Amino acid sequence: MTDQIIDVLLVEDNPDDVTLAMFAFKKNNFGNRVQVVRDGAEALEYIFATGAYAGRKIDQAPRLILLDLKLPKVDGLEVLRQVKADSRTKNTPVVMMTSSREENDLVASYSLGVNSYIVKPVDFQQFVECARTLGLYWLLLNEPPVSTTGKRKTAA
Amino acid sequence: MKVLSLFRRKHWGVGAKLLAFTIPPIVVVIFLITWAVYDRTAAGLEQKMTARAKAIHTQIMADREYYASVVVPRILELGGTLASQYHDVKEFLPLPATFVREASEIAAKQHGGYTAQLISPWAINKSQGLKDQFHREAFSALAMNPDKHVLWIDTMEGRAFMRVMMSDMASAQSCVDCHNAHPESPKHDFKLHDLMGGLEVIMPIDQYLQESRKDLLLTVGGGFGIFLLLAGIIATGTRRIVARPLSQLASRMRGIADTEVDPLSSSAVPRPPRDEVNALAETYDQMQAVIVRQRQALQAANARLAEQVTDLKVANHELEAFSYSVSHDLRAPLRSMDGFSKILTEEYADGMPEEARHFLQRVRENAQKMDNLVNALLELSRLGRQAMAVQKVEPRQLVEEVLGELHGEEKNGRLVEITVGTLPSCMADGVLLKQVYMNLISNALKFTRTQEVAKITVGCRSENGLDTYFVQDNGVGFDMQYVGKLFGAFQRLHRAEEFAGTGVGLATVKRIILRHGGDVSAESEVGRGTTIYFTLTRRRTA
Secondary structure: OOOOOOOEEEEOOOHHHHHHHHHHHHHOOOOOOEEEEOOHHHHHHHHOOOHHHOOOOOOOOOOEEEEOOOOOOOOHHHHHHHHHHOOOOOOOOEEEEEOOOOHHHHHHHHHOOOOEEEEOOOOHHHHHHHHHHHHHHHHHHOOOOOOOOOOOOOOO | OHHHHHHHOOOOOHHHHHHHHHHHHHHHHHHHHHHHHHHHHHHHHHHHHHHHHHHHHHHHHHHHHHHHHHHHHHHHHOOOEEOOOOOOOOOEEOOHHHHHHHHHHHHHHHHOOOEEEEEOOOOOOHHHOOOOHHHHHHHHHHHHOOOOEEEEEEEEOOEEEEEEEEEEEOOOHHHHHHHHHOOOOOOOOOOOOOEEEEEEEEEEOHHHHHHHHHHHHHHHHHHHHHHHHHHHHHHHHHHHHHHHHHHHHHHHHHHHHHOOOOHHHHHOOOOOOOOHHHHHHHHHHHHHHHHHHHHHHHHHHHHHHHHHHHHHHHHHHHHHHHHHHHHHHHHHHHHHHHHHHHHHHHHOOOOOOHHHHHHHHHHHHHHHHHHHHHHHHHHHHHHHHOOOOEEEEOHHHHHHHHHHHOOOOOOOOOEEEEEEOOOOOEEEEHHHHHHHHHHHHHHHHHHOOOOOEEEEEEEEEEEOOEEEEEEEEOOOOOOHHHHHHHOOOOOOOOOOOOOOOOOOHHHHHHHHHHHOOOOEEEEEEOOOEEEEEEOOOOOOOO
C-alpha cells in the first residue's frame, strides 16, 4: 500500500468534501490512483515518507498535490512551505483548493510558490468541471521537469 | 466734559499713564525755565535801571558842579546868601542841593520819569535829612564803600519804584568851604572828597514790571502750550502705536480664550483691566489657562482614542478571523448540500418521482442562494477593512464604464433611457466609487423592470456648495416610512420573488460613502420612482 505509485495526493479534512472530490475524480476517470490524507501532519508524513509512511520511497512523489488551506494540526500554508522549501519535493505541483477567497491567503500561497489556486465552487457541477480541467492539465498536458514517477499515461 | 470724564475714569490707558509719568518732570522743567526767565528779566531790569540812575547821577552832579563852582561864587561875590529858606526870603538863593531837587522835580513833571534828591545826615536844609530805612541803610553802605550804589524796590501809593542811592562826594573846594562856613550846617569839618551825602534817584518801574510779566506769561504760556501739544502727540502716538494694537491683540487672544468658557471661572465677576498692557496680560493668562485645559482635555481624548484604537484593532482582528472562518466553514456545508443533491438527481434519477427531483433542485437553489449571501456579506465586511486609495476621479468615466459592463443586462427588451448629466470630478477611491455606481445603476435597472420606458438619470447638483450626486429612476419606488431600513444589510423592501437580490447593495453603497466621509440619503414615492443621493465630504457643521 505504501509503495503504491499514485497520481494525486488529496489533503482534505472534511469527509463530505473527500467523498465529493472522489466522485468528481471518478467521473473524470482518475480516481484510482488518489491517496487521501486527512490533515497537514499526515500530509507531511506522506510527502516526506516519515511516521506512518516511513516505508514509502520519497522519490516516488505524487504527480499533483491538492491541498486544502484550512487543515487540522498543520495548516495548508505550512505544508506548502515545507514542500516548496525541500529540494526533493519542490518540483511537485501543488494546487491550493480552498473555500477562501481571502486575498491574504492568495498572496501568501503564491509567495510560497503554489502552482495554482482554486476556490472550490459551491455548485457541484462546476466542481466536476474543475476536477476535469485539473486532471487534464496537470496529469496529461503538463510536463514535469524531471520524470520521478517512472510511469506516465496513467489517466485514460 | 470730555476732560472731566477722562479724569473720572477708574482705569487709565497706556497713553494716560505715560502722560501721568511725564507731566511732573515737565512741570518742574517749566518751573525752572520760568524761574530762569524771571531771573534774567529781573537782572536785566536792575542793570537797565542802574545804568539810567548812573546817567542821571552824572547829569545832576554836573549841573550841581556848575551851580556850585560857577554860580555860587558869583552870588557870594555879589553879597548874596544861599539858604534853605530861599522861598520865604526874597534875597536868599537856593542851596545846590535844593537846586538839584527842584530841577529834578521840574524834570519829573515834564517827563514823568524820575525824581532825584540829595540827602545827607548833615544837610543844611533839614528837609533833606535821612528820612527812612532805605536812606539809613544806603548811607551806611555808602559810608563804607562810596563807589557802590544801593538798590531798593519800594511801593509807594500802590506804585512800584526803584530807588537807587549813589554817593555824593565833596568834589569842589567851594562846596567844602561853603558847608564848613554855613551857619545852618551841622558839620563844619568837611574836607575835599569827603562823603557829603547821597543822591537818590527814584524811578517808577510799573511799566517794566508789566512788560517783564507779559514776557514771563508769554514764555510760560508758550512753554506750556508746546508741552500740551507734545503730550497730545505722545498720547495719540502711544494710543495708535502701542495701546490700540495691544487692545486688538488682547481682543484676538480673548477670542481664543472665549472658545472654551469655563463655567467655574466665568461665574466670578471679572475685574476690569487697568490698561491695555494689563488687559493683554490678563487675557494671556486666561488664554494660557484655556490652552492648558484644552491640552489636558486633548491628552485625555488622545488616551481614550488610543484605547479605542486598541479596541478597534482587537475588534477588527476578530472580525477578520470571523469572516475568514465564515468564508471557509459556512461554505463547506453548502458544497455538500449542493454536491449530494446533484449526485442524487443524476445518479439515482431512475424511479425518482418528479416532485423529489424538484425538491432536490430547491435544495440546490437554496445552497446557491446562501452562497451568494455569504459572498455578499464577506464583500461588505471586506469593504470596511480594505485600504482606500483616494485620488481625483472623474465620476462620469466610472459611470460610462458601469453602463458598458451592464450593457444588455436587466433590460429585458424594454426601452431604457439613461441620461448622464454633468458630474464634477471629486476625491474618491475610484474602484469603490465605481462599485457605488454599479450598485445604484443596477438597482435602478432592476426596479424599473415593470416600466415600459425606464428612465434613469445620473447627475449632480450643488447644495450649500456641496456636490450632491444622485441616481434617479422612475421605477416602483418604496414607501418613505421604511427609508430607515433602506441602507441596512440584508434589509429588503421588496419580496424576493418580485426583485431578486441579496439585500446588501445599498448597505455596500452606504459603507463606501461613509468611508469617504460623505452622506447618503434617499427619496422615493411608490410607483413614481426613487432617487438616491450621496455626497463625498460630510457637511461641515462649523
